[in-house]
Amino acid sequence: MENNEKKEKKEKVPRHKMPEQDPKVRIHNYNEVPIGYSEETAMKEAERCIQCKKPGCRTGCPVGVDIPAFVKLIAEGKFIEAAWKLKEDSALPAVCGRVCPQESQCEKFCILGKKDEPVAIGRLERFAADFERNSGQVKIPEITAKNGKKVAVVGAGPAGLTVAGDLIKLGYEVTIYEALHKPGGVLVYGIPEFRLPKSIVEAEINYLEKLGVKVVCNAVIGRLETIDELFAEGYDAVFLGVGAGAPVFMGIPGENLSGIYSANEYLTRSNLMKAYLFPEYDTPIVRGKNVAVIGGGNVAMDSVRTALRLGADNAYIIYRRSEVELPARAEEVHHAKEEGVQFKLLTNPVEYIGDANGWVTGIKCVEMELGEPDESGRRRPVEKKGSEFVIDVDTVVVSVGTNANPIIPMTTPGLETNKWGYIVADEETGKTSREGVYAGGDIVTGSATVILAMGAGKKAAASIHEYLSNK
């Protein structure tokens, strides 16, 4: 009864909007689009939570963040404590608060969402984590005495970082080997600055280093050292969090013309190599005037919004299904539209046209219509006969998915992979077909989310601990 009254009262307060940079301004800069809650707004938003006894929100979070507890702390103005609470379950709250698809996870199950809008859990998470980072009061947790055992983590993406963070606290000696010159995985090379400032990722990695994690960059495992050599060197267990980083192309004529990028390359040049600051930074990128991005996922939205910031007059999304099937988050599609992205839906490229210099000048497309639903339940797009037309472009970004990177499987005998090349690992423990070798994140599931990769990392860390404690 009392709870109901409370609920009635709370529901009257609408969800607090996130202040954002004006679209006309933001397409000319790389600064973050949402500006973040003020302390006052955060407290007000936190007060909307009715502190459910059986919080649905928590079941929707892949790592089970204690949402009512941290939200309550924010409502009470205990921001630092809220951040510490978050860190009990999530190693990267400042990241997850920004990039988690909350609408299909925690917020989807918030009770308030039944009649009204859910509590803005992601925005509050971001607020608390930012507050802690900006306050300079980052707490270094107590670390169990060193147990003398060594674990190698391959790949410094969210999965690997989570494993490292959990195991270092349990007393292991942990070294992360990262192929690129900067740790962070997709967080640094893929997701653009305007969605996730790189300084946040750096701060999280500094924190791990303060805990004692060693990070070795420029170390491509499989080439510099194999998994077997790591064991021979004295590691007791190895975790593979190498991501799903191999781009897929469609295999249509003209795809290798100059001016055609994979999303991975386009975003890596722009984010990791800072090509948007060329020539101050040395890595170049093509600043196309008419840029088409093929695909409709989050990666496609990141690419097309990058194209606008690089100065495109026309930036298109070319997607073969209709708007409802767009796999990208609604928020990203909304941001893209606000910024002036043009959506060419029910359209599929069939060929690229180039000039005498081998540079792309146009995309031959066909119109599509939706037919019968396929295995995934989505209606299958079929080509409309005789509907060919050409879109004039000077730059194309192909964003139709990723494959497993072959280097580790190629150099690790006995490591089982599935028919797509992904590493086979137990969902609950991360165990692979090789003793002492664990895997998790995109290299197991295929391209997924940051929080799922972290969840897999958490489970793998727990099972590595169990394995090495009994060894």
Place this chain on the structure above:
Amino acid sequence: MTKILEKVDLSENVVKMVLDAPAIAKKRKAGQFIVLKIDEKGERIPLTTVDADPEKGTLTIIFQVVGKTTAKLATMKAGDELMDLQGPMGRPTHLEGVKNAVCVGGGVGVGVVYPIGAALKKQGAKVTSIIGARNKELLILEEEMKGISDNLIVTTDDGSYGIHGFVSDALKTLIESGEKIDEVFAIGPVPMMKAVAAVTKNYGIKTTVSLNSIMVDATGMCGACRVAVGGETKFACVDGPEFDGHAVDFDLLASRLRMYMTQEKESMDNYRCECHGK
């Protein structure tokens, strides 16, 4: 950080450097390359591992100054440090069973073919080498190549040294003289590799070339390095860098290498101004 231990100018615009890189020196095999980045704002560039001393932990690279990064690298000296060095990348050269080989190197490509010749010599193969340059001043590694070859042929485009002509012409002469050849390894500028492959194709001699496509990560993640081999798209960094010269689409490679011409020029011009300003 990687320390530069030694720097030698081999010709007007070709430089040799010995780097302190024990982990890579231990692993690296002929045909593999490294990726280096000079400083925070630098570009990642791929360079072949020309030689290594696993005992001393050193790695040798040879590069030609063609743009900003190589120009800047050429100004560095012993004692200076490179911010990032990644490797060894790419598949090692496939040398098994090769008994009679011809190593063809053009320009700075001589540095790239040298380790292959050295490895072949080590496994007891008969090595004939043909090396060339535009003129005498630009010819590099003649002594080193002599050391690993049973027979060394030198050409210059202008006739200022050795045989007047291209390496592909000398190769043709060699083949026609009846020399027994299992495989030709040809490395150099794209037109040179294309010409060599065209010569050997007529005689059905297996020919391996090393493709220098533009790279970013060199781990198979970005697809910048894609090349067409036998009508299929391959990633030079993980599937190569060496491929069957008879199947490579050299024209595509050449056109993709021109992709950043405007920006490269801008970068180089800015860099020259900076240097003169100082």
